[in-house]
Amino acid sequence: MTALTLSTAGAATLRVDALVVGVAKPADGGKGLVAAPGAEAVDAAFDGKLAAVLETLGASGAEGEVTKVPTSGGLKAPLVLAVGLGRAPSKEEAYGTEALRRAAGAAARALTGTKKAAFALPVEAVEDAEAVAEGALLGAYAFTAYQEQGEDARRPLAEVVLLGGKPRDKAYKAAAERALAVAEEVNRARDLVNTPPNDLTPEAFAAVATAAGKENGVKVQVLDEKALAKGGYGGILGVGAGSQNPPRLVRLAYTHPKAEKTLALVGKGITYDSGGISLKPAGHNETMKCDMAGAAAVFAAVVSVARLGLPVNVTGWLALAENMPSGSATRPGDVLRMYSGKTVEVLNTDAEGRLVLADALTRASEEEPDAIVDVATLTGAMVLALGNRTFGIMANDDAFRTAVHEIAEEAGEQSWPMPLPAELRKGMDSPTADIANMGERMGGGLVAGLFLKEFVGEGITWAHLDIAGPAFNESGPYGYTPKGGTGSAVRTLVRLAERTAAGDLG
Structure with missing residues (x-):
C-alpha cells in the first residue's frame, strides 16, 4: 500500500525521487502556461523559466x-x-477539489515504479490537501496479484509526501487520515472487482468480509445455502441454483454508541454473470467478474465508516451468488418465491441482480433503518442512457434522491438523478406470479428500479444507484481512475454516512 506523509519542508531541499507541481492555461484565455501555486521553489530553480521549458x-x-x-x-x-x-x-476563485484530485491521480499513475514523490500542488485549505492526498493514493493503485513481481516498473508509487499539509494541524492530520482510509478501501474494492471469478466465489468473498470485519470492529454474519433455504431466500437461491459455488448473504454491522441514525447499504454481488440459461452473447462475458462491484462498494464503505469511527450505525448486506447455466439452473418461466413472500416469474435469467437485491432489501427493511441505499451494476440500459462514467440514482423520495446526487458530486463521483415512472410498472405484470422480473425494454434501467422498489419496506426512505457504467473501466486509465475495477460509489456512500452522522439528512 502507498504511504502518506504530510510535510512543511521546502520543495527545493526535499530528498525525493520526484517533485509534482501543477501548471495551467492562463485564466484570461491567453496563450502560454502559468505555474500553479506550490511550484514557486521549483520555478526559482529553473530561473523563473519553468513554464517556458515546459x-x-x-x-x-x-x-x-x-x-x-x-x-x-x-x-x-x-x-x-x-x-x-x-x-x-x-484571482477571486481557487482550483476545484476534483481538479486537484484528478491531477494528483494522473501524476501518481505516471510515477509507477517510483519510491517517493512530493506533491506541491495548490493547497489553500484543508479540503484541498485532502483532495490531493486522496487523488494521489487512488492514482497510485495497481492490481499486480497475478503478475510476476520482479519488475519495479510495475510497482505503484510507494510513498506520497504532501507539501503544505501542516502535519501539526489537527484538521489537516484528520483530513490525511480520512484520505488514507477511504482510498485504501476504494482500492480494496478495486482489488475485489479485478480478482478472477475462479478465486472470488461467493464463499471466498464472504471469507474476505469476515476477516476484514474482525480487523476493523465490524460484526459479520454469513448465511450459507442451508441458512438461505431455511429462511426462504428464493431470489438469492434461484440465481445461484445453476452454480457449483453456492450463494451467500453477508450482513456487516458497524455500531457507534453516539449514533442517532441507521443506514442500510445493500450490494449486488454476482461474482460471475454468464446470464444463466439466458446466456450472454459472445463479447459480453469477458468482464462479468465485475458484476459484484456493488457488493464490493458496500463492503468497502462499511469498513471505511468503521475506520473513521463515524457516529452513525451502518449495516451492509452483500447478496452473493454466481449466475451459471446448468441442469439445476433457474429457467425462463420458473416462478421464485422471494424472502418477502412475493412470487416472481423469471422471464430472463440474465435479469438476476434484481432478484438477489430483492431478498436483501426485504431483509434489510426488517431492521427498520432510517434509509436504505442499494448499489448495483444492474442494467446495460443505464450505460446507454448515461455513458461509462456516470451512475444513475433512483429513489422513492425526491428530496433524498437530490441529496444523494449532491453528495456524489461533492465526493467527486459523476451521477445523475433518474425518475421512476409509475406507468412502467404495468409492464411487469405477470399472469402467473405477483410480478415478473422483466418489463418494457425501453427505459429498462427505470423498470429495474421499479422492481426493486416493490421490495423496500413501507415507509423506509430508499435510493438505488445503478453503477453499471462506471464500475469497470474498459478503456485507458484517466485521472485517478485505473483500467479495470474503479471502486465506484464507495466515496459517495462514505460521504452519505458522514452527512447522516452530522445530522445533515432528515
Whole structure:
C-alpha cells in the first residue's frame, strides 16, 4: 500500500525521487502556461523559466497532461513532473477539489515504479490537501496479484509526501487520515472487482468480509445455502441454483454508541454473470467478474465508516451468488418465491441482480433503518442512457434522491438523478406470479428500479444507484481512475454516512 506523509519542508531541499507541481492555461484565455501555486521553489530553480521549458516540451496545461523534466542541480529531487490543471481560476476563485484530485491521480499513475514523490500542488485549505492526498493514493493503485513481481516498473508509487499539509494541524492530520482510509478501501474494492471469478466465489468473498470485519470492529454474519433455504431466500437461491459455488448473504454491522441514525447499504454481488440459461452473447462475458462491484462498494464503505469511527450505525448486506447455466439452473418461466413472500416469474435469467437485491432489501427493511441505499451494476440500459462514467440514482423520495446526487458530486463521483415512472410498472405484470422480473425494454434501467422498489419496506426512505457504467473501466486509465475495477460509489456512500452522522439528512 502507498504511504502518506504530510510535510512543511521546502520543495527545493526535499530528498525525493520526484517533485509534482501543477501548471495551467492562463485564466484570461491567453496563450502560454502559468505555474500553479506550490511550484514557486521549483520555478526559482529553473530561473523563473519553468513554464517556458515546459512549453518547449509541448506542455499545454490541459487537465491530466503530464510532462517530466530532469532537474539541473537546483533541487535535491532529480525529476520534476508537471501535471496540467486546465484553466487557471480567477484571482477571486481557487482550483476545484476534483481538479486537484484528478491531477494528483494522473501524476501518481505516471510515477509507477517510483519510491517517493512530493506533491506541491495548490493547497489553500484543508479540503484541498485532502483532495490531493486522496487523488494521489487512488492514482497510485495497481492490481499486480497475478503478475510476476520482479519488475519495479510495475510497482505503484510507494510513498506520497504532501507539501503544505501542516502535519501539526489537527484538521489537516484528520483530513490525511480520512484520505488514507477511504482510498485504501476504494482500492480494496478495486482489488475485489479485478480478482478472477475462479478465486472470488461467493464463499471466498464472504471469507474476505469476515476477516476484514474482525480487523476493523465490524460484526459479520454469513448465511450459507442451508441458512438461505431455511429462511426462504428464493431470489438469492434461484440465481445461484445453476452454480457449483453456492450463494451467500453477508450482513456487516458497524455500531457507534453516539449514533442517532441507521443506514442500510445493500450490494449486488454476482461474482460471475454468464446470464444463466439466458446466456450472454459472445463479447459480453469477458468482464462479468465485475458484476459484484456493488457488493464490493458496500463492503468497502462499511469498513471505511468503521475506520473513521463515524457516529452513525451502518449495516451492509452483500447478496452473493454466481449466475451459471446448468441442469439445476433457474429457467425462463420458473416462478421464485422471494424472502418477502412475493412470487416472481423469471422471464430472463440474465435479469438476476434484481432478484438477489430483492431478498436483501426485504431483509434489510426488517431492521427498520432510517434509509436504505442499494448499489448495483444492474442494467446495460443505464450505460446507454448515461455513458461509462456516470451512475444513475433512483429513489422513492425526491428530496433524498437530490441529496444523494449532491453528495456524489461533492465526493467527486459523476451521477445523475433518474425518475421512476409509475406507468412502467404495468409492464411487469405477470399472469402467473405477483410480478415478473422483466418489463418494457425501453427505459429498462427505470423498470429495474421499479422492481426493486416493490421490495423496500413501507415507509423506509430508499435510493438505488445503478453503477453499471462506471464500475469497470474498459478503456485507458484517466485521472485517478485505473483500467479495470474503479471502486465506484464507495466515496459517495462514505460521504452519505458522514452527512447522516452530522445530522445533515432528515
